[in-house]
Amino acid sequence: MRRTAIACLFSLAALTDAAALPPILPQALGGAIDAFKPVVAAYAASALPAAIGNCSAGAPKPCENIGDLYATTTSLYNLRARWLGGLNTLSLDALSVTSDVNGSITAAATVTFASLPMSLQVDACLPGVGCNPLLDNTDTCCGGPKTIQVTAVATCNETFPFLRNVTLTRVQIAPALEIKYNVSGKSVTLFDATSLVQTQIATQGSAFLQAQAMGPINDKIKSFFGSTIFCTQESQLAWLAKNPISSGSGATTAPKTTKPSSSSAASALRSPLALLTSLAAVVVVQLSPV
Numbered sequence: 001m002r003r004t005a006i007a008c009l010f011s012l013a014a015l016t017d018a019a020a021l022p023p024i025l026p027q028a029l030g031g032a033i034d035a036f037k038p039v040v041a042a043y044a045a046s047a048l049p050a051a052i053g054n055c056s057a058g059a060p061k062p063c064e065n066i067g068d069l070y071a072t073t074t075s076l077y078n079l080r081a082r083w084l085g086g087l088n089t090l091s092l093d094a095l096s097v098t099s100d101v102n103g104s105i106t107a108a109a110t111v112t113f114a115s116l117p118m119s120l121q122v123d124a125c126l127p128g129v130g131c132n133p134l135l136d137n138t139d140t141c142c143g144g145p146k147t148i149q150v151t152a153v154a155t156c157n158e159t160f161p162f163l164r165n166v167t168l169t170r171v172q173i174a175p176a177l178e179i180k181y182n183v184s185g186k187s188v189t190l191f192d193a194t195s196l197v198q199t200q201i202a203t204q205g206s207a208f209l210q211a212q213a214m215g216p217i218n219d220k221i222k223s224f225f226g227s228t229i230f231c232t233q234e235s236q237l238a239w240l241a242k243n244p245i246s247s248g249s250g251a252t253t254a255p256k257t258t259k260p261s262s263s264s265a266a267s268a269l270r271s272p273l274a275l276l277t278s279l280a281a282v283v284v285v286q287l288s289p290v
Helices: 002-016 025-047 194-225 233-242 264-287
Strands: 051-053 063-065 070-073 077-085 090-099 105-113 118-126 130-137 146-156 163-174 178-183 186-192
Touching (some): 025 090, 025 105, 077 130, 077 186, 077 194, 163 194
Antiparallel strands (some): 051 077, 070 077, 077 118, 118 130
């Protein structure tokens, strides 16, 4: 069944990828993003680690080891945040892609994590007396569900690789990731970990996207659109001026790799759909058991 689905996806890609006018890539990606959202969610859930931080401190696997997330000492307490789990429990709630006149691409996503347990060790201290263990668990913070809004920016280039310099520019978590403790029946906030986790997601997420995700995406874009794409309408119009497309006899036609379609509107629709079906097929293959 799974192999049949994969074959159908590739067949659909072949049918929809009628050679078309090389696309304005930001527009092509934006037009396909709604249908592509389930594929993005499936890829993210399978590619993300279960935890990030100090993997040797009992973190669930797979774990991205970067050492303790945070450690601080005050006159009243010592706090150590060892790792954050639940990263692969995300669901994708919303995804959109926009671009500016220069071709810079902005993707905005809203994701929800079922839970984000944090491994915490806290010692309570009294000046002149010393410190005693207060808590050491993964239950104090941070629970769930947690919603995170993320904005990523990438630059478009008309030479391969087409998408570059992907950076998470905004990460916002709600509700707050507060570390609380019950003192004499009253809940007391020891530490707000929201900024800490937002910073780690922005830093590690940018590195993950650049190192692991962009290579396959750029390869697939090239395999369907060829080596010619445009970042702006201005660039596309300039190319058309040098490579006029006409169905009339004796008229100049586009290069062989970009056969003209009977309708430029149909071409604009086919290319994103072809890219979408191919990327979907790749994800299905990656998620399939060997």
